[in-house]
Amino acid sequence: MSRSPCHAVRHCPAPGARRAPVARLAGRATTVMAACIALVALAGVAGYALGLHSAAQELRTDASRRLDSYGSALGSELQRYGYLPSVIVLSSTVRQVLDHPGDPRAVDAANRFLEAANRNAGTAAIYVLDTQGLTLASSNWNKPVSFVGANLAFRPYFRDAMRGKPGRFYGIGTVSDVPGLFFSQPLRIQGRIAGVVAAKVDLDKVAMPWQSAPDPVLVVDDHGVVFLTSVAGWRFRTLERLSARVRSRLAQTRQYSAAGPLQELDLRHAGEVAGGELYKLPRNAAVPAGLSARDSYMLIRAKVPGTDWLILSLSDTRKVEQAAARSALAGVALAGLLEATLLFASQRRKVLRERLTAREALEQAYGELETRVLVRTAALTRVNKALQREIDERQRAQEALRSTMEQLVQAGKMAALGQMATGIAHELNQPLTALHTLSDNAVVLLDKQRQGEARANLESISRLVRRMATITGELKSFARKAPAQWQPGRCSEAVDDAVSLLRQRLQREGVDLRIRMPADEPAVACDEVRLQQVVLNLLINAVDALRGRGAPRVDITLEFEPPGSSPRRARLRVADNGPGIPAESMDRLFEPFYTTKAQGVGLGLGLSIAQRIAGEAGGSIVARNREGGGAEFEIELPVHEPDIRSHVGDA
Structure with missing residues (x-):
């Protein structure tokens, strides 16, 4: 049976009904696609931000670690060379040229000494200046460019040394036009500043770890002037515009005069990332090979230990941007993976x-x-x-x-004891002889029942034994090998102990010993046993010098600076009326094992040990010839000042 057309129409969907689901599906797909795109974009932005921060933080950490290493290396070099002037000031040759600046022989000896010291130390130059800043001697005295005769009083390192403190200054040499780092040290003679010793170090010849670093490295002074850098074209440029006051100060010290006008490096600020500042390289200066003025560089700063200098590095951020791009891609990939998981459940296993x-x-x-x-x-x-x-x-x-x-100190003691052996033997021989006689008499008196007289003999024997114990006790105390106990001591007690050990020899050789000590004697900052050894060595030398001379005489005087002097000093002088010190021996008098005595008499250690003991106590010892004849040794020591604050705190 055939169906009617109306039945057929009843089972066919209408055209509007068919388009509605399609439109809904298309709209949903569009929404999902937009959400996916937004999610991917958000993941990319977040990944880029996180990757940028992480990579920048790692770059900053690595650069800071390298910069600390560079600063420590530079600080170590400064410390290594900084001790040199303080060693040179101890030389008697250098002191001689300050005492006799017009003596050609003293100047020539100082020049040659400084030349050898400069060659051994590897410095650029070492030189000596008087209190007016005039160079008296220099290691480059025989070079075409010599510092001898140049007046450098305008340099800050000279002014610092004249104030009594070590100086350090970096600048371009006004004589050689060669930049370098200058160290200075005041040279004191008898407590006053008599001159300045300076050393110049060419830092360009000192191997620094940043010389092979891929990133530019700069060292700037407290004015912001770049004086050391791995980029030659950036040297002697400024990080920012200098004020008129700073330019005037630089002109006075002529620190960078030979470099011409100081131009600004013109680093352009380009923002911040992960706490690090970003800069663009300057357009007006040479850009190192492999770097670009279009890229950004992270500026890291660090202090150079022991100075007011800053060391900076500019790290290339292209790797940071690349890492951020990779992180963004990773975020996009992660978002896509998540989307693929949500959209394609069938591919879950994959x-x-x-x-x-x-x-x-x-x-x-x-x-x-x-x-x-x-x-x-x-x-x-x-x-x-x-x-x-x-x-x-x-x-x-x-x-x-x-x-x-x-x-060496013990050897000096033993040498002094050896020289006193004859006197000590005589000192002990008399009591021994008396002991022998008295003991024999005591036996006879006891046999004769004369107890009273025997008792008197025994008492005499006891007194002689105590006298011998005193002599041997002093010898044992002097000869005892023990470390120095740096406690306040009195010069008069050290003098008395030394004189007691030499009393027999002084009497035997007829030496007129005159001692002048103040009544209100304060303590000095020196161990009394060590001070006794110094006085004993000087007394032995004086008595040796007086041998065979008529009316021999030794004067020991002690003087103190008035209270209120800062620092207060004590001066102990030992003088004789002997032949004096030969001129050729004056410079070498305190050298170890140097002696003017006959062979086999002494070790030549006494004066060297005395100088070392005085120096460790914060003092000094000098030798001179007296105008009326004879030699005089002066020991200068600081007076012990008790800490008043500690007493107040105890109260």
Whole structure:
């Protein structure tokens, strides 16, 4: 049976009904697609931001670590060369040229001494200036460019030294036009500043770790002037515009006059990332090979230890941007993976495998990171052990030096005892003879029942024994090998102890000993036993010099600066009326093992030990010839000032 057309129409969907689901599906797909695109974009932005911050933080950390290492290396070099002037000021040759600046022989000896010291130290120049800033002697005295005769009183390092403190100054030499770092040290003679010793170090010839660094490194002074850098074209430029006051100060010291006008480096600020400032390289200066003025660079600052200098580095941020791009891609990939998981449930197994692969890659990266941490930790451990070994070696060297000094002091004591042996033997021989006679008489008197007289003999024997014990006790106290106890002592007691050991020899040789001591004598900052040894050595030398002369005489005087002097000093003088000190021996008088006595008499250590003892106590010892004839030695020591604040605190 055939159906009617109306039946057929009743089962066919209408055209509007068919288009509605399609439109809904299309709209839903559009919404889902838009959401997916938005999610991907958001993941990319978040990944880029996180990756940028993380990579920038790592770049900043690595750059800061390198910069600290660079600063420590530079600080170590400054410390290594900074001790040189303080060693040079101890030279008697340098002191001689300040005492006799017009003596050609003194000047020539100083020039040659400074030339040898400069060659051994590897410095650019070492020179000596008087109190007016005039160069008297220099290591480059025989070079085409010599500092001799140049007046450098305008330099800050000279003014600092004349104020009594070490100086340090970097600048371009006004004589040589060569930049360098200048160290200075005041040279004191008898407590006053008699001149200045200066050393110049060419830092361009000192190997610095940043010379092979890929990033530009700059060292700037407190005015913001770049004076050391791995980029030659940036040297002697400023980080910012200098004020008129700073330019006037630089003109007065002529610190960078030879470099011409100081131009601004013109680093352009380009924002911040992860706490680090970004800059563009200057257009008006040479850009190092491999770098671009269009890219941004992270500026890291650090202090150079022991100075007011700053060390800076500019780290290329292209790797940071690349890492951020990779992080953004990773975020996009992660979002796409999530979307693929939500949209294609049928591919769940594949997605799980991809996640497992990603996890393994992350674990591998974590393992690599742990390995890097272990390697760096091991490197730091090795460095710490090396530093500890160096500290131990220095401590051992100091102990060896201290032990050697104690042995030299003991040798000086034994030499002094050897010279006093005859007198001491005579001093003990008389009581021994009397003891022999008295003991024999006591036996006879006891046999004759004369107890009273025997008792008197025994009392005499007791007195003689006590006298001998006093003599041997003084000898044992003097000869005892013990470390110095740096406690306040009195000069008069040290003089009395030394005179008691030499009393027999003084009487035997008819020496007229005159001692003048103040009534209100304060203590000095020196160990009394060591001070006794110094006085004894000077007395022995004086008596040796008076041998065979008529009316021999030794004067010992003690003077103190008035209260209120800062610092207050004591001056102990030992003088004789002998032949005096030969001129050719004056410069070498305090050298170890140098002596003007006959061979076999003394070790030549007495004056050297005396000088070392006075120096360790914060004082000095000088020798001179008296106008009326004879020699005079003056020991200058600081007066012990008790800490008033500690007494107030105790109260």
